[in-house]
Amino acid sequence: MDAALGAPEKMAERADELTPMMRQYYELCDEYDDSLVLFQVGDFYETFCEAAERTARLLEIALTKREDSTGTYPMAGIPIDNAESYIETLLDAGYRVAVADQVQDPEETTTVVDRAVTRIVTPGTLTEDELLASDDNNFVASLTAQADRYGLALLDVSTGDFYATSARRAEAVADEVSRFAPAEAIVGPEVGAAADGEPSAGGVDADGTVFDADCMVTPYDPASFEREAAAERVEAYFGSPDSLLAGDAEIRACGALLAYAEYTRGGAVTDDEGGNSEAEDGEDRTANGRLDYLNHLTRYEPREYMLLDRVALSSLELFERRTVHGDSGVTLLGVLDETACALGSRRLKDWLRRPLLDPERIEARLDAVEEWTRDVRAREAVRESLRDVYDIERLVTRISRGRANARDLRSLQATLDVVPGLKAEMAGFESETARELRANLDELAEVRDLVDRAIQEDPAREITEGDVIRPGYDDELDELRRTEREGKQWIDDLEARERERTGVDSLKVGHNSVHGYYIEVTNPNLDSVPDDYTRRQTLKNAERFYTPELEQREDEILQAERRADDLEHELFREVRATVAAESERVQALADALAELDVLAALGEVAATRDYARPEIVGEGDADRGIRIEGGRHPVVERTQDSFVPNDARLGRAASPPNGERADGRANAEDRFAVVTGPNMSGKSTYMRQVALITVLAQTGSFVPAAGARIDPVDRIFTRVGASDDIAGGRSTFMVEMTELAAILRDATEDSLVLLDEVGRGTSTTDGLAIARAVTEHLHDEVGALTLFATHHHELTEIADELPQAFNLHFAADQTGEEVSFDHDVRRGAATASYGVQVAREAGVPDAVVERARELLAEASSAEVEAERSESESDETESQEPEPAPQAIADGSADELAARLREVDVATMTPLEAMNKLAELKREVE
Secondary structure (H helix, E strand, C coil), X not given: XXXXXXXXXXXXXXXXXXXXXXXXXXXXXXXXXXXXXXXXXXXXXXXXXXHHHHHHHHHCCCCEEEEECCEEEEEEEEEHHHHHXXXXXXXXXXXXXXXXXXXXXXXXXXXXXXXXXXXXXXXXXXXXXXXXXXXXXXXXEEEEECCCCEEEEEEECCCCEEEEEEEXXXXXXXXXXXXXXXXXXXXXXXXXXXXXXXXXXXCCCCCCCEEEECCEEEECCHHHHXXXXXXXXXXXXXXXXXXXXXCHHHHHHHHHHHHHHHHCCCCCCCCCCCCCHHHHCCCCCCCCCCCCCCCCCEECCHHHECECCHHHHXXXXXXXXXXXXXXXXXXXXXXXXXXXXXXXXXXXXXHHHCCECCHHHHHHHHHHHHHHHHCHHHHHHHHHHHCCCCCHHHHHHHHHCCCCCHHHHHHHHHHHHHXXXXXXXXXXXXXXXXXXXXXXXXXXXXXXXXHHHXXXXXXXXXXXXXXXXXXXXXXXXXXXXXXXXXXXXXXXXXXXXXXXXXXXXXXXXXXXXXXXXXXXEEHHHHHHCCCCCEEEEECCCEEEEECHHHHHHHHHHHHHHHHHHHHHHHHHHHHHHHHHCCHHHHHHHXXXXXXXXXXXXXXXXXXXXXXXXXXXXXXXXXXXEEEEEEECCCCHHHHCCCCCCEEEEEEECCCCCCCCCCCCCCCCEECEEEEECCCCCCHHHHHHHHHHHHHHHHHCCCECCCEEEECCCCEEEEECCCCCECCCCECHHHHHHHHHHHHHHHCCCCCEEEEECCCCCCCHHHHHHHHHHHXXXXXXXXXXXXXXXXXXXXXXXXXXXXXXXXXXXXXXEEECCEEEEEEEEEECCCCCCCHHHHHHHCCCCHHHHHHHHHHHHHHHHHHHHHHHHHHHHHHXXXXXXXXXXXXXXXXXXXXXXXXXHCCCHHHCCHHHHHHHHHHHHHHHC
């Protein structure tokens, strides 16, 4: 974003000489120096001077000029009727936009029309449907720092969702910022922040940490972050802040965020009557810009939910695909999102963003999902009804802010019409969650009845143009409309009467906005004009007249029409205010409908895609960990014709996958799995599917598996895939090590860790050393459940050295140069990676592939020879040499077969296997 815009320099040089209108513009630019001011002039929003040059360039509109007595100024404008699309472009370019509307009727003044900023549009404070790109939440964040604590507040101005939390470490708060992905953030004076890799103004916190956010980050008024001012503002909305929030850091974050939200509403405006389109929509503004629809503040502890940081969200592809090819919409959210309305879609994403940790809460959701899975008829009926539910969270926000039109009220009523049927469909449900939801489905009968009685079925879009209030709602309005209607009918009949009275067949009765109603007679028929006609207008070929009776009727019609429009506007605002007074009940209904939609959608997914209910393990259970039978990757199985299910066992393993342990430790804790196998065999998919099944289970969803037993994990860490940060000066290996450092620092024994090819960005020796050290630290010091995929086959030796480690591998079959993968995970270590074969499959030129094979063969021979020499040297130096291998008699096939059966190839490294083969060959020879 550009630095503060400030007032135009050209105007600043001669501010005292400016015309009244240009002085208004200059003063508004000076007051809102962090925003680009759009200044209403008639039907356009104009910008001038330097701002006009920027606007014309960004919006690709014409740059014109304005001339007055004080000079010539560059000017660029956009039509008010289509302003939102242009504002969106300005927001994307990094600007805040201050919309300065005319707040005075031009007919009421003989001087310059008053203008004031009625709203400040920023990425995080949008409420306009045209600017809100999706059904997802649109948060603005507020960050503060105390000596020993960091505070975070998040507000979705469009829905009223308001959250607060805090933590002792800056990284923990940064993780929460990543979890909610705000569109904008404000920071206190003591907080450092970074956006898009560049630190913003505002200083750095005490330990030198800066918050990194992929959004617009801006220091905000330090006074709003002061404890006393912040506490007063929080109390004005929600009551005592000390009873709601935990400490000054949270209070300051919440208070400053409320101040910022009020600021963006243009609180200086106090009158909603005027000539601008915003005022005509009847927006009720107050001097402090209060957001009356905010009625709840949710304070939460991060440890109440599984933490998925930015790296985990990206690598697991919960909401966005990392790859640019294929179906970009296939993510975990895309697979699960069978919701029927915007409320449910938004709630589902929130549940995935914050999976639960409490087994009781998880089981309560699962109980409800299971009911929806079983009752097909009720599920289909409810989902069909939910399709008629509007986004009433955002509707009630517009209603409370005085920005809703009559169609918005009708949309609310249409939603309320659905509620009785939903309650009836749920009458037989028995789970506690379902019963609570049914009780919370408030029918708001009085609101529904009021809107039905008051608002036309298909009302006009503009509430100032009439045709909004239903006939029969108000007697005075009905009488005025009757007078208007009868007057117009009298005029419609006038033409026929006057033609008969005058004998002029070409006589016409018409109306225009300047002269009103008239009787038109062509020049050849002027001799037939009666004496009571009074000339009103002369045309080239005709004259226009009026009569005393026509003039009287016109006055009656205009007065009735004007009074009816004004009364209809007043009545509509009364109805809207009555509905707004019930905003808390409407928001509670929206909450219930959102949860109902998600549970029914999860039931639909479970029933149609063969998902199983997971068993959730509590702390008192003896058999804890992650147990998955026949697990499937929820996204991959949707994009492939066939998918090979696999088991997973982490924790206290009663039985290992696909076979017992060779060492007899069947009941030992298998917490650390080293996963080996060829490229493209499915290692990364397997690890991700374990994580995704865990996420789904803790969300309260059934899972893609034959069965699952899940011990909730506090956090999922991922170090999967290669990425760099060239702009930030970090190589791929540096990014890998940074992510690895976070895992080693923050993982606990209750975490799930996915590691893929740690140490590949450096030399083989360094990489293996790092991988081995990481393995030992996670195993010995952290104790987290770990899946570690690697091509360092030497790491498979840890299964014999570390008591809670074991090997898994993906087998492959090679016939000649062809390699096939069965994608089946088995106990033990892989024998090869088949990298050359995969290169061939990828289309690497044959000459390169053949040369690679030659080099690989040479390296293998050299390695075998070196190993043999070392072995012979060791035997020579040994004081008690081992007995020579038993010779195999010529032609003794049975003896050779017996010796081969003793060889456990699955647990051998490639080098060990080659040595054993060489040994057997020597004996045969």
